Amino acid sequence: MKKVIMIGPASVSKGGIATVIANFEKTFSSNKVKIHYIASWKEGNPLFKLWMFVKAIMQLCYLAITQKIDIVHIHTSQKGSLYRKMIFINIAKLFRCKVMLHMHGSRFGIFYDKQPRFLQKTIVNHLDRLDHIIVLSDAWKAYYENLCDTPVTVMENAVEVPLSNPYTNTSKTIVTFGNVSQEKGSYDLLRAIQSLGAAYKEYEFIFYGIGDIPTAEAEIKQNNLTNVTLGGWVESNQKQNILENALLHILPSYHEALPMAVLETMAHGIPNISTNVGGIPQIIENQRNGLLIEPGEVTDLKQAIADLLDNEATRQEMSGKAHQAVQAKFSIDACNRKWEELYATI
Template sequence: MKHVIMIGPASVSKGGIATVIANFEKTFNSNEVRIHHIASWKEGNPLFKLWMFLKAIMQFCYLAITRRISIVHIHTSQRGSFYRKVMFIQLARIFRAKVILHMHGSRFGIFFDNQSPWLQKRIIRQLNQLDHLIVLSEAWKTYYENLCDTPVTIMENAVQVPQANPYNNQSKTIVTFGNVTKEKGSYDLLHAIHSLGSTYQEYQFIFYGIGDIENAQKHIHENQLTNVTLGGWVESEQKQTILDSALLHILPSYHEALPMAILETMAHGIPNISTNIGGIPQIVQNKQNGILIEPGDTDTLEQAIATLLHDETTRDEMSQKAHEAVQAKFSIDACNAKWEQFYQQL
């Protein structure tokens, strides 16, 4: 049996990486591969975060000594997340385990470009020490292949997919999952809602997530957006109820890899309006199972919302295609089978 150490944020943490790890914890089951999960980060004060990091190092060393570890699978993004994971790359090398770096960061390219030439060389050196890089889209595969010499493989995120499409085409609730920030297009969406005016006042727009809450609430109040609510962070047990009652999901981001929010909503047959960036076009097919726009194009965003709210038939057709697309390529079972094969071949 192959023993794999998986390192990343605690599965109960906020964010897409934690959701991916939670899916591994709940669903990955193999007679040939055993995954040992180590949480290296969790929300809290700086001392708590430092303790989580040091504890993860101790757990890593204990497992590496007491088990014959074959692979270290490290989840990371950019900035501090990447620099913290360098320690585990070095430890894996000491214990002669193969190292996979699973890149989730949608802004890694910006992060890399903002580093000094000396740090850029250090980052490339770390990437070249890896046995494999995992990315979420073809665009990111090309990026890392041009940046370093390590083999790169695309492994898409995956979600639980209901057997039957549960979409509620009569709902009046429109949702967006993710941090409430300019980068996620939150203010572009607020601008589009304002431009729609009273025409679609019966529809409630709910922004689920953390982030720039105070400024967003101020914007909502100043523009008298009475049909907009900030729903806060959603725990996993709450999400099912929300997904069962959402008409549309809107994520007009400026930077993304392959958002779990899009996969989760499409798995429930919810049509998406999103942007033509990162790995999103791999799953959202424009005017087939959703609508894609350019980041920052608030006029087209407004038109897309109006189009789908006006056309029940189009929503229903997109819903069926969205559910089928995720079921065919992004289901948990299909993804776990790919991971088991990957681990075995590495």
């Protein structure tokens, strides 16, 4: 049996990486692979975060000394997350473990280009020491293959998919999941809602997530957007009810890998309006199971929302195709089988 150490944020933390790890903890089961989870980060004050990091290092060292570890599977994004994970790469290699780096960062290319030359070289040297790199889309596969010599495999995120489509086509609630920020297109969406005007006031738009809440609150108040609510962070026990009562999900991001929010909502048959970036076009087929626009195009975003709100039949058709698309390619069971096969090859 292959023994795998998985390192990343605690599964109860906020964010997409934590959701991916939580899905592993909840659903991955194999007679050929055993995963031990190490949490290297969790929300808290700086001293607590430092303790989580140091404790994770000690746990990795202890397990590597006392057991035969085959693979260390490390989740990371960019910036500080990557530099912290370099320490785990070096420790794992010191104990002659195979190392797999799972890249989730949607802005890695921008981050890398801004680094001084010596840090770029350090990053590439660490990437070249790896045994495998995991990415979320074909575009990122091409990027890393051009950057380093390590083998790269696309492994899409996965979600639990209801057996039957639970979509409620008569709902008046439109949701968006993710940090409230310019990068996620939050302010573009607020401007689009303002442009929709009084004709669509019966629909409530709820922004679920953390981020730049004061700026969003100020814009909502300034433009008298009475049908907009900031719903805060959603705990896992709240999400099911939200997903079963949402009419649309909107994520007009400027940068993405393969967002869990899009997969989770489509798994529940919710038509998505999103942007043609990252791995999103791998799951949303424009005009078939959702709508895609270019980032920053507020007029197009407003028109896309209006088009779906005005056409119940189109929503229903997209809903069925969205549910089917996720069930076919992004279900937990299908992806867990792919993970088992990949671990066996490393």
